[in-house]
Amino acid sequence: MPSERAISLFDEFTGLIREFASRNKITPDEYHAVLEYVISLGKAGEWPLFLDAFFESTIDTINYGTGEWTSSAVLGPYYKEGAPLVTDRPATLPLRPDEPGQPMQFTGTIRDRDGNPVPGAVADIWQASNDGIYSFFNPRMPDTYLLRGKIESDENGGLEFRSIRPVPYEIPKDGPVGHLMNEVLGRHSYRPAHLHFLITAPGFQKLVTQVYFEDDPYLETDCCSAVKKDLVVPVGKAEIDGQSWHLVKFDFVLQPQ
Secondary structure, eight states, X not given: OOOHHHHHHHHHHHHHHHHHHHHTTOOHHHHHHHHHHHHHHHHHTOHHHHHHHHTHHHHHHHHHOOSSSOOOOOOOTTOOSOOOBOOSSSOBOOOOTTXXXXXXXXXXXXXXXXXXXXXXXXXXXXXXXXXXXXXXXXXXXXXXXTTEEEEEOOTTOEEEEEXXXXXXXXXXXXXXXXXXXXXXXXXXXXXXXXXXXXXXXXTBOOEEEEEEETTOTTGGGOTTOOOOGGGEEOEEEEEETTEEEEEEEEEEEOOBO
């Protein structure tokens, strides 16, 4: 049974492409260059990377909406279900012995739009290593839940954990997506450093978001155009247990169901 919405969307999409081609007088050589590029994306298995890099942020914003709550951000390709619940206090994301990187302490709260705490909310957290790679997605990292964990907010909506500070990293650049960004468009392939959060609580919309650091050099030129100003936070410093730590604070506001 044909889908009326699918028909409508497809017809509008193809109409926009035809209008674009007519307005810009696309030549046969340009058309075939695009055709070859599209084929190369399929051969390299980079269609998901291409769509994530150029379009996911727009789809995310459309569907989560804006309001008196924390902005959403892209899920990205490195989420892995099944992260362990961390119950130790202070909570620490799973690390390797002598995990390289700058020690970081995150503190914050999870609240509703009226400022009331949301106890028992589950924050699924994941991040890149000091090498800019993610567990399960790079052979240099073991397939275990390193730098990944779930933490429940306390009775005051508090959320606190320790980890290492993530660093900026390049998305894969050896294939057609990297070629387009670097060689054709003259852009870099870097994402600014960030922490991923997927927060769930009864009565509230699931929040998928990221927290960025205001001293990061790639905030304004994120290759995925996913940075939102309200997700950027300052980074403090303190001595903890004789070590220098970076301090990050962010308060989440959930959207009602």
